[in-house]
Amino acid sequence: MEWLKKLAALLVLIGALNWGFIGLFDLNLVTAVFGSATTVTKVIYSLVGLSGVWLLLSKYKS
Incomplete structure (x- = not known):
């Protein structure tokens, strides 16, 4: 699942x-x-x- 977090962070960085x-x-x-x-x-x-939403939700989930 760590690879998914890294991929999401990369996509959010590209968006930013x-x-x-x-x-x-x-x-x-x-x-x-x-x-x-x-x-x-x-x-x-x-x-x-979706990556931004997922990162936001995963931050508050853990």
Whole structure:
């Protein structure tokens, strides 16, 4: 289960960096790499969001 926590942390880090680039440079790296409104982009955003929720819940669970 530790690998899942590391994967979730990596996805949240990717999401945070992406939001940083959006705020600072008006550059969305996810859509720049995978295209706008593609299935892959939606999956990445969904996984980042779910990872954040999972990390938050796992922090208060233990």
